[in-house]
Amino acid sequence: MAIDAETKAFLDLTDGDIAAWAQDRAAAVGLTLPEATLPAVHENLALLRIQTALFIAALGEQAAEPPAAAFEP
């Protein structure tokens, strides 16, 4: 699959990796994750990872192509 390294790293996470990955990503985007939110944020990330894998796989090689400049229904 020809996807960027960050996306590939996200897809390659296991559930056990998510907490550490989330802290690193939060630091990278300049966001503080309140302690109380962490379990739910991790749960959401795990679900998003599964869902992302679905459409990235469906896209195949097209996953690396840029989207159309303006979507037309």
Place this chain on the structure above:
Amino acid sequence: MSPANALETAAAVRSGRTTARASVEAALVRVERGNPVLNAFTAVLAERALARADALDARIARGEGVGALAGVPFAVKNLFDIAGLPTLAGSKIRRTAPPPSDDATLIQRLEAADAILVGALNMDEFAYGFVTENAHDGPTRNPHDKTRIAGGSSGGSAAAVAGGMVPLSLGSDTNGSIRIPASLCGIFGLKPTWGRLSRQGVFPFVESLDHAGAFARTVEDLALAYDLMQGADPDGDPACRRAAEPVAEALAGLADRPLRVGVLGGWFAQGAFPEVLSALDSVAEALGARDRVILPRAQAARAAAFCLTPVEAAELHLADLETSAMDYDPAVRDRLLAGALLPHGVARAAQRYRTVFRDEVRRAFEQFDILLAPASVCPAPGIGQTTMEMGGQPVSVRKNLGAFTQPISYIGLPVLTAPVNRTGQLPIGVQIIAPAWREDLALATGLKLQRLGVAAAHAPPEWP
């Protein structure tokens, strides 16, 4: 007695059988009686509405011409700008936001036709959810069973119409937020083609997926309101560039013509409750639809919409999440925080997949004028119910009620949600999906079903 629909009200006001003031006062009484139970309204604009009603009555007394919605009370989801009122978008953090000086374009267009705005309506915070169990304003209750949700995120908009408080309301739909509450509350809801109706003055959720639309108890009311709101607004909403293409006058004739109707299977049947599939079958039979249509990419399209949503929404909220995360509804906050962390490649790929899925659906429309699908997975869940069973698995209500609506809004197609006529049972709606820019086909199909008695918006057990 049932409250009048929009066309009946406008005809009565224009002819002098009633006045705009009487129409608005009656609506305000219904809101006063019904809202303590349903919790659909978050603001009631009695003074503004009565002033406009009196001005309209004065014009009628002078013999001046009046608009097609003369004296029709309506209300809007509280993410629409209303001059002088903070645009809450269901949130706590915007309660102190400076109020806009102008109404949203769609409010202006309805009021240009002499409809009268009477209030703002409850919703899921920032439109992120399908339940309207708002952490700050409380849950909106389903008029057909007050222990159940109205659906969301435009739950107040659906409950206000289904509960008889107003004949017309506006909402927004990013992943199903018009179609789900229309289905659960048993009324008609129209999500037009992406870019058809202006979103100027509508607080954004996911700009690349956001649609504005409307709710009513009849197809005719919805078609008229839709026509009056159409028209390009490129300065206010760059996506809204298309000239108006009115449909109301032509609907009756179009509804008489045979239409090629297919029924979506595959993803659109997986996990649906038996009564939902049975309701869909009854609609398909009435329309002579025998062909099942499988869209192999629908599940991936739903997944792409599911992931694009928090990424794009989080970009808008990043600064507020940093300073005020704990003031958000927890169910919304935690999804936005997760979205803020996703790599940009996820959103790019999700955007890329839109054209892939769009082209698959375009090919299906080479054989069909209309595609049918369930709107919601199930009838209205209970208030406070967090999980439901889907395909034998417990899943989140908030995240999965829109499983069948998300793939369609993802590619921006017009959809009419029509309430299946199931007297005495909880409402269930079907999605009547048309090709891009062919709202006329969806509305004509809805009109045909309404004429046949297969679709009908029933009065709830008690009108206010």
